[in-house]
Amino acid sequence: MTAATPARLPAHVRTYLVGGAVRDALLGLPPGDRDFVVVGATVADMLAAGFRQVGRDFPVFLHPVSGEEYALARTERKSGRGYTGFVVHADPSVTLEDDLRRRDFTINAIARAEDGTLVDPFGGVRDLEARVLRHVSEAFVEDPLRVLRAARFMARLAPLGFSLAPETLALMRQMAASGELAALVPERVWQELAKALRSAAPAAFLRTLRAADALRAVLPEVDALYGVPQRAEYHPEVDTGLHQELVCDMAAHLAPGDDLVGFAALCHDLGKALTPADVLPRHLMHEQRGVAPTNALCQRLKVPNEHRELAVLACREHLNVHRLRELKPATVHDLIARCDGFRKPARIERLATVCEADARGRAGHADTDYPQAALLRRLHAAALAVRGEAIAAQGVTGPAFGQALRRARIAAIAAASAPEQA
Numbered sequence: 211m212t213a214a215t216p217a218r219l220p221a222h223v224r225t226y227l228v229g230g231a232v233r234d235a236l237l238g239l240p241p242g243d244r245d246f247v248v249v250g251a252t253v254a255d256m257l258a259a260g261f262r263q264v265g266r267d268f269p270v271f272l273h274p275v276s277g278e279e280y281a282l283a284r285t286e287r288k289s290g291r292g293y294t295g296f297v298v299h300a301d302p303s304v305t306l307e308d309d310l311r312r313r314d315f316t317i318n319a320i321a322r323a324e325d326g327t328l329v330d331p332f333g334g335v336r337d338l339e340a341r342v343l344r345h346v347s348e349a350f351v352e353d354p355l356r357v358l359r360a361a362r363f364m365a366r367l368a369p370l371g372f373s374l375a376p377e378t379l380a381l382m383r384q385m386a387a388s389g390e391l392a393a394l395v396p397e398r399v400w401q402e403l404a405k406a407l408r409s410a411a412p413a414a415f416l417r418t419l420r421a422a423d424a425l426r427a428v429l430p431e432v433d434a435l436y437g438v439p440q441r442a443e444y445h446p447e448v449d450t451g452l453h454q455e456l457v458c459d460m461a462a463h464l465a466p467g468d469d470l471v472g473f474a475a476l477c478h479d480l481g482k483a484l485t486p487a488d489v490l491p492r493h494l495m496h497e498q499r500g501v502a503p504t505n506a507l508c509q510r511l512k513v514p515n516e517h518r519e520l521a522v523l524a525c526r527e528h529l530n531v532h533r534l535r536e537l538k539p540a541t542v543h544d545l546i547a548r549c550d551g552f553r554k555p556a557r558i559e560r561l562a563t564v565c566e567a568d569a570r571g572r573a574g575h576a577d578t579d580y581p582q583a584a585l586l587r588r589l590h591a592a593a594l595a596v597r598g599e600a601i602a603a604q605g606v607t608g609p610a611f612g613q614a615l616r617r618a619r620i621a622a623i624a625a626a627s628a629p630e631q632a
Contacts, residue, residue, distance in 0.1 A: 218259065219248070219251055219255055219256070219259050220250075220251070220255055222250050223248060223249065223250045223251045223255065224248070224249045224250060224306070224323070224324075225246055225247075225248050225249075225280070225324060226246060226247050226249070226306060226321035226322060226323055226324075226329065227244060227245070227246055227321065227322040228245055228246065228247045228309075228310070228320070228321045228322075229245045229313070229318050230242055230243070230245070230318065231243070231244040231245065232320045232321065232322050232328075233317050233318055233320065233334070233338065235322075236320070236335065236338050237338060237370065243278070243279075244278050245278070245279050245280075245281070246278065246279065246280045246281070247280075247281055247282075247283050247306065247309050247321065248280050248281065248282050248283065249283045249302075249304070249305065249306050249309070250283075250302045251282060251302060252282075252301070252302055253269055253282070256269070256271045256280070256282070259274075260274035261273060261274060261280060262274065264279075265281065268281065268282070268284050268298040268300055269281065269282040269284070269300050270282075281300075282300040282301075282304070283300065283304040283305065283306060283308065283309040284298050284299060284300035284304055284309060284312070285298070285299045285300075285304055285308050285309070285311075285312055286298055286299075286312045286349075286352075306321060306329060307329075307331045310329075310331060310332065310346070311331075311332070311346060311347055311349070312346075312349065313346055314345065314346065314350065314353075314356050314359055314360075315334075315337075315343055315344060315345060315346060315360070315363065315378075316332045316333055316334040316336075316337045316344050316345070316346055317334045317337050317338050317343065317344075318334070319331070319332045319334050319346050320334040320335060332346050332347075337375075341367075341370060341371040341372045341373065342372065342373060342374075342375050343360060343363055343364060343367065343372055343373070343374050343375060343378065344375035344377070344378050345375070345377070345378045345381060348381075350378070350381055351381050351384060351385050354385055354390040354391050354393060354394055355394060355398055355402070356382075356385075357382045357385050357386065357391060357419070357422060357424050358394070358398075358399065358402040358403075358419075358424075358428065359402060360374065360378065360382060360418060360422075361402075361406065361414070361415045361416075361418035361419045361422075361424075362402045362403075362405050362406045362409070362415055364411075364414040364415060364417075364418045365405075365406040365409035365410070365411050365412050365413075365414045365415040365418075366406075366409040366410065366411075368410075368411045368414035369410045369411050374418060374421075379421060379422060382422035382424065383422050383423050383424075385422075385424075386422050386423045386424040386427060387423065391424060391427040391428060392427065394428075396510060396511045396512045397511075397512055399428060399511055400511045400512060400513055403415075403428075403429075403473075403511070404469045404473070405469075407458070407462070407469040407472030407473055407476065408462075408467045408468070408469045408472065409462065410462055410466070411459055411462065412458040412459060412461075412462055412472060412476075413455035413456070413458045413459045416429075416432065416451075416454070416455055416458065417455065420433065420436065420451075429507070431477075431480050431483065431503040431504075431506065431507045432451075432454065432476065432480070433451075434480075434483035435450040435451040435453075435454050435479065435480070435482060435483050436449060436450070436451030436452075437449065437450075437451065438450040438451070438482055438483055438485070438490070439490055439491040440453065440482070440491050440493065441491045441492060442491075444572075445572055445573070446572060446573040446574050446575075447572060447573035448491075450479060450482045450483070452573075453479065453571060453572060454476070454479060456571035456572060456573065456576075457475050457476075457478070457479075457567050457568050457571030458472065458475055458476055458567075458571070459571070460475075460566075460567040460570050460571040460576065461474075461475035461563070461564065461567035461571075463567075464563050464566060464567055465560070465563050468560070468563075469517070470516065470517055470520055470560055471520075471560050471563050471564055471567070473513070473517045473520070473521055474517075474520045474521045474523070474524035474525075474560065474561075474564045475524070475564050475567045475568070475571075476521075477500070477503075477504045477507065477521040477522075477524065477525055478500070478521075478524045478525050478528050478564060478568055479496065479500065479525075479568075480500040480503040480504055480507070480525065481493070481495070481496035481497060481498065481499030481500025481501070481503070481525065482496045482499075482500070483503070484496070484499040484500075484503070485499070497525060497526050497527070497528065497529055498526065500525040500526075501522055501525055501526055504518070504521050504522055504525050505518070505522065508521065519557075520557060520560055520561070520564075523548075523549050523557065523561060524561060524564045524565070527545060527548070527549065527561065528564065528565050528568055530545055531545075531561065531562065531565040531582055531586060532565060532568075532569065532582060534582045534585055534586055534589075535581075535582065535585065539620045539621075539623040539624040539627060540620050542589055542623050542627075543593060543616065543619050543620045543623055546558060546589075546590055546593060549561060551590060552593070552594065555590070555594060558586060558587070558590045559587065561586070562582075562583040562584075562586045562587055563583065565580075565582065565583065565586075566580040566582075566583040569582075585627075588626055589623045589626050589627060591626075592622040592623055592625065592626035593619040593622050593623050595622060596615065596618045596619045596622050598611070598615055601614045601615055601618065
């Protein structure tokens with residue numbers, strides 16, 4: 211089960227596979243990274259066996275052959291505010307059960323011995339079979355990041371039929387009410403959000419946080435969408451928050467594992483929360499209104515620039531893509547140019563996907579055809595096929611070159627549009 215090491219650990223030392231690798235194997239999911247816990251060893255034992263120490267806050271080692279992580283069994287004790295305020299204790303006296311007790315969920319607190327025997331002191335196998343996400347102990351409340359981890363696990367596991375244990379949800383509400391979520395480092399919030407967006411059901415992330423009264427603390431711009439009405443003839447789900455959930459899940463369906471598309475889909479309608487009450491349920495100019503909250507969210511969570519840029523474009527341009535068949539070739543060209551689609555072609559592909567997720571992320575519209583996506587890709591490809599070298603070969607330079615290139619691209623878009631317009 212473990213790869214051989216250049217030197218043996220002492221005979222009394224025991225090594226166990228733990229965490230996600232055990233959980234996913236029991237669920238029949240594809241294997242990911244493997245992590246091991248070592249019971250009864252000292253730092254000196256690990257170094258003597260050829261392991262390389264990498265942990266700063268607690269003893270973690272890399273296997274000298276496989277490179278997999280091995281951590282000494284440890285306990286943690288809360289010592290301050292936030293998720294970093296812990297005192298870690300690791301020595302040969304710490305038992306496997308002590309180590310498993312500090313973990314977040316029972317399904318992550320299962321160990322597999324080298325002979326294949328499962329060690330499951332907290333009923334993780336039972337919860338896997340019952341499809342329940344449940345905290346291990348009351349120590350769950352000591353780490354506010356676990357509220358986000360619970361929501362992120364639900365984004366991954368909800369399609370498998372998992373639900374959140376009521377007592378775990380109660381603890382999450384208690385943590386949200388305490389204000390400790392404000393102590394979370396923005397980068398860690400973003401990491402959990404990005405993982406949720408790469409999951410099969412990101413809407414479960416939003417629903418779980420909202421059920422725990424935590425969405426307003428983590429993503430207030432998204433939380434503000436709930437309860438905002440839309441016109442029922444276009445949005446049978448009416449509630450903008452419910453529309454957002456449908457769009458997130460549709461984006462995950464259309465672009466599995468793509469958190470760029472997922473994040474842009476998450477932000478595309480943020481402006482609807484800012485629509486004046488006297489014009490509801492219409493949302494005139496929500497595209498423009500959405501840019502400011504999108505930028506605010508990105509700045510607060512230190513979202514990567516590539517994600518921010520696509521999110522702003524999706525916010526600003528999604529209605530233009532929806533009415534693409536009504537746009538003149540020059541207008542289509544300028545839309546592509548505003549998106550920097552000639553230098554960064556992948557942006558247009560992703561924008562088309564986000565807009566399709568928006569159109570199909572409505573109650574009763576999951577299977578609705580969205581020809582605008584294919585049309586945008588076709589027009590973009592036609593414009594990209596125009597080569598500047600041919601224009602330069604005619605001796606055109608300076609501002610005239612840019613004007614000639616634009617005219618040629620517009621002509622290519624017009625030609626590619628003809629079958630659609632016929």
